[in-house]
Amino acid sequence: MKKSGTIKGGNRGLLIAVVCLLLAIIGVLIFLLARNNGDQLSMTSKRDPNAAVGQIKGKTKEEIQAELNKIVEEGMFNISINSQITFETGDGEGDVRIENIEANRLLMSVAISRDDTGEQIYETAIIEPGFHIQNDKLDVPLPKGVYPCTAMFTAYEPDTEAVAGHAGAKVTITVEN
């Protein structure tokens, strides 16, 4: 008859094996946990000295709006020309009165084209702010007549001479003789 509470030699070996297995499993688990914790620790242990407290600082809606409005304000451009240009003769001088006013920040050039044919009949070189052309000859002499035309102004950045924009003005050219 077997006595309860006693372990025979074979069972003892089995128990030891089970205990060892459990210890091995626990060891593996501890290792894995330790590794994970180590990763987390390494992440939190390195603080970026450039990081600042709080959320990323961006421009507010009002700041963006103000910036957009400033660009428009700086890009305002005055165009000024005689809307009724008269030439005594087709190859003579007429009172074009083109002005790049001093308040303009941008450079300017003007090209005049006939509305009926689209032909360009006059073009200036670049005009600095504060300068004007009082009288000038047409590049293409015209016979006597009245010519509806469009004066196309081109604005340029003063430092790069890159085109900044265009604006047109309807003018009438009259050649008297």
Place this chain on the structure above:
Amino acid sequence: MKKLIAIMMVLAMVFAMNAGALAAESSTPVSFKVDNTQISVTVPTAMAVTVNADGTLTYPTGAKIVNDSVFPVMVTNVAATAEAGWTLAETDDMATDDLITTNIKPGTGTAEFVNVGAVAATDWNMTATDAAGTDDEIALTFESGQIYRLTKTLTTTGALAYTITFTVEAGSHT
């Protein structure tokens, strides 16, 4: 003799006074010559627009056209031209990349697609500069802006997408 001299002096004085009176009455015409053919208008040539995360556009609010002339001026044409690689359209076609829709509104007038073309509405009229030197202007409002299927990489320096050209003329739409 003395009486004769006195009478002559009195007459001379009378004539001198009359001459003075005549000189005072002869007016010197002074006329103000108005340079009434110089058209002078201020327009916006540069406008930056920000693209929001959802593709909608934020426009400036200070865009305007100002009449600096001494006579009424009207805007006769508003032409919007897309730069290479961009498309301007009244509505989304559900297919084209980098397609922009945007409207323009003059003053309190009606908003319409920015490439208006020939203009006839009186909202585009500006009166002459008044006696106090105040210039009339048209406030420009841009709205309903949206970019569809944006493929371009936008930078903070901006990418030129389209150009608007205003044409003005002496006179008023009726």
